[in-house]
Amino acid sequence: MSCPADADADAHTRPGPPLPPLHRLDFDPPGPPRPVELPDGTPAWLVSRYADVRMVLTDSRFGRAGLHPPDSPSLSGESGLVSSTDLIFNQDGEDHLRLRRTMRRAFTPRAVARWRPWIAEIVEQRLDELADSARPADLVAGFTLPLPVAVISRVMGLDSEAQEPLRHWSRYAFSDGSHPEEEIASALKEFAAFGAGLLAERRKEPGDDLPSALVQAADEEGGIPESQLVDLVCGLVVGGHDSTMTMLGNSLLYLLGERPEVWPRLGADEQAAGTMADRLLHLIPLGDDRGTARHAATDTEVGGVTIPAGAVVLADCGAANRDPEVFPPRPLGDLFAPLAAPTLAFGAGAHYCLGAWLARLELRLALHRLAARLPGLRLAQPPESVEWHLGTTSRSPQRIAVTW
Numbered sequence: 001m002s003c004p005a006d007a008d009a010d011a012h013t014r015p016g017p018p019l020p021p022l023h024r025l026d027f028d029p030p031g032p033p034r035p036v037e038l039p040d041g042t043p044a045w046l047v048s049r050y051a052d053v054r055m056v057l058t059d060s061r062f063g064r065a066g067l068h069p070p071d072s073p074s075l076s077g078e079s080g081l082v083s084s085t086d087l088i089f090n091q092d093g094e095d096h097l098r099l100r101r102t103m104r105r106a107f108t109p110r111a112v113a114r115w116r117p118w119i120a121e122i123v124e125q126r127l128d129e130l131a132d133s134a135r136p137a138d139l140v141a142g143f144t145l146p147l148p149v150a151v152i153s154r155v156m157g158l159d160s161e162a163q164e165p166l167r168h169w170s171r172y173a174f175s176d177g178s179h180p181e182e183e184i185a186s187a188l189k190e191f192a193a194f195g196a197g198l199l200a201e202r203r204k205e206p207g208d209d210l211p212s213a214l215v216q217a218a219d220e221e222g223g224i225p226e227s228q229l230v231d232l233v234c235g236l237v238v239g240g241h242d243s244t245m246t247m248l249g250n251s252l253l254y255l256l257g258e259r260p261e262v263w264p265r266l267g268a269d270e271q272a273a274g275t276m277a278d279r280l281l282h283l284i285p286l287g288d289d290r291g292t293a294r295h296a297a298t299d300t301e302v303g304g305v306t307i308p309a310g311a312v313v314l315a316d317c318g319a320a321n322r323d324p325e326v327f328p329p330r331p332l333g334d335l336f337a338p339l340a341a342p343t344l345a346f347g348a349g350a351h352y353c354l355g356a357w358l359a360r361l362e363l364r365l366a367l368h369r370l371a372a373r374l375p376g377l378r379l380a381q382p383p384e385s386v387e388w389h390l391g392t393t394s395r396s397p398q399r400i401a402v403t404w
């Protein structure tokens, strides 16, 4: 299997001081909801306590669709697929439920558990290639990027030739805003044509893959516009590898840079690796963004404060995951200790991450097997010298030089 992407193609640099690794980001202590401004000056409300964030994410008075009314400019900072009104993530109520049901039937935890053997096989293939490569090696190009891309390609029933174009479209779909609008529009048009073609092929000739299960479930359900199905498939391709790649890269930067003492146990004990993966997911944010946005349909009280109808609300899962009322202080501490309460790393409520099972399994196997196969793995560059790949809401290392 070829390495799907040249990490250089992802290169974006943001002017200004160097960015700290994500595990070192500071979070303000959680407090009552307070007014803030989005980067473009739009007023919003920031919600940061664990209980308040859970409430906003689980209460139907706070939705996504109101953020993207037809013909409105996209929400500040969002471009590409993320602001599409056809995307599952931007639907509310019955439209959203219909899409979720379709997806849930195709993507159950039991189905994901059955994928374990071939996911483990892909992990070993990547590790074989990495172990044979010249040192220092780049852990991003050799492991954290190609692994999730190969997994989502297999889930989608695509061969390895599709992997390079998938990465190309993903960069535009999750653009950090630095790509010209026409380039984004043209890449997304190509991506949508690819998604539509894939669905048409699987409708004609079903296989043992997610798009085949999706079209079958959608046709039985009925009433789902094709454009929503296309965005679902494209969203899954992008969301299905970009977040996992980001999490894996940022986690390894932290573990190799600051926590080498955990490496032997990580490699020896898969279950402990699973607990650690959950803790890393909980504590290392995907990016610098503070909060996932919602729109308040009515005046609603949250944590003793009335948020007015029409307000944009930012639910800060990163701050809530550090709320001392729920999680003991010294957040990173013992990485093998189970969490005191359910994490908000995958959200909560109606839009709870559909890929959480898959992401957790991939991270668990990847971290465990990497530590088992390369017990002497260490960074070959200071963590501070890492350059970043920026996405719409994510940030991950462009390269991680390692040796062993």
Ligand code: HEM
Binding pocket: 057, 088, 089, 090, 100, 235, 236, 239, 240, 241, 243, 244, 247, 281, 286, 292, 293, 344, 345, 346, 347, 348, 350, 351, 352, 353, 354, 355, 356, 358, 359
């Ligand atoms: C480490 C990996 C991942 C993380 C941290 C993550 C995180 C999240 C979060 C926080 C949300 C909810 C956002 C909100 O409510 O504002 C979400 C939604 C979603 N995720 Fe993930 N995700 C990951 C991997 C995946 C994978 C592997 C897939 C698919 C294969 C996936 C598919 C989705 C979809 C489809 C939604 C939207 C669900 C909806 O709107 O109903 N994610 N994810």
